[in-house]
């Protein structure tokens with residue numbers, strides 16, 4: 001199957017204290033600084049993407065600036081633009097990107113006001129060896145929706161995702177890579193950020209990362225455990241300015257032969273929230289922060 005998108009390239013966040021957040025993402029979360037530009041901080045993982053996180057100064061409180069998708073080339077970008085334009089709110093024309101990594105792309109919003117961009121031709125890295133305890137890339141972004149059916153239709157019809165599994169209020173979306181999912185949709189709240197998952201190279205890196213977070217004053221808010229759909233291990237935290245963050249690893253690798261399942265298949269036995277049966281319920285703080293961060297209004301122009 002051909003997909004319009006190759007994956008989630010990066011996420012950009014607006015924070016009140018960019019320098020403090022940048023220090024956290026370098027020293028505790030273990031991303032690598034790659035650039036500073038106009039007061040913004042850019043960080044890479046060990047994977048090829050030029051950067052996987054951008055931190056900007058907030059104009060109006062902590063928010064998600066945009067989710068940036070990776071597209072193969074200009075032809076694919078043009079095809080995507082044709083497809084999303086009639087289905088979006090605001091949409092830019094494809095243009096050269098004046099930001100670290102460069103490339104060609106465009107910004108757009110969905111009908112619930114979330115900001116996205118799609119981009120190709122970025123100056124990516126060639127040194128891509130895994131490193132213990134260091135995230136490789138964004139594994140997935142989980143977004144909340146007030147109108148899950150509308151947002152599901154957007155992800156499928158406009159962006160070309162495939163609905164690959166559904167579990168409880170969650171829908172999992174697969175695109176043009178081998179990861180089980182790259183986007184997750186949580187039904188029933190506001191169009192906010194649920195969480196950002198960073199992929200660690202292995203289980204031990206996830207566990208040591210959880211220990212490092214505890215040492216730094218960021219206790220585990222949910223986990224550790226192993227999810228059903230996607231089969232990935234997880235540990236969730238409240239990062240700087242209560243950004244909802246996840247370390248994950250061992251995401252199921254799939255191809256077009258994968259058979260999707262629904263909520264009945266993925267339901268855990270009573271009292272269990274993960275495959276191992278070890279994780280306690282989410283903390284009240286996690287329940288709060290996984291619905292609190294909105295998308296920066298009107299910030300669709302990349």
Ligand SMILES: [Fe+2]
Nearest residue numbers: 142195197246
């Ligand atoms: Fe997740």
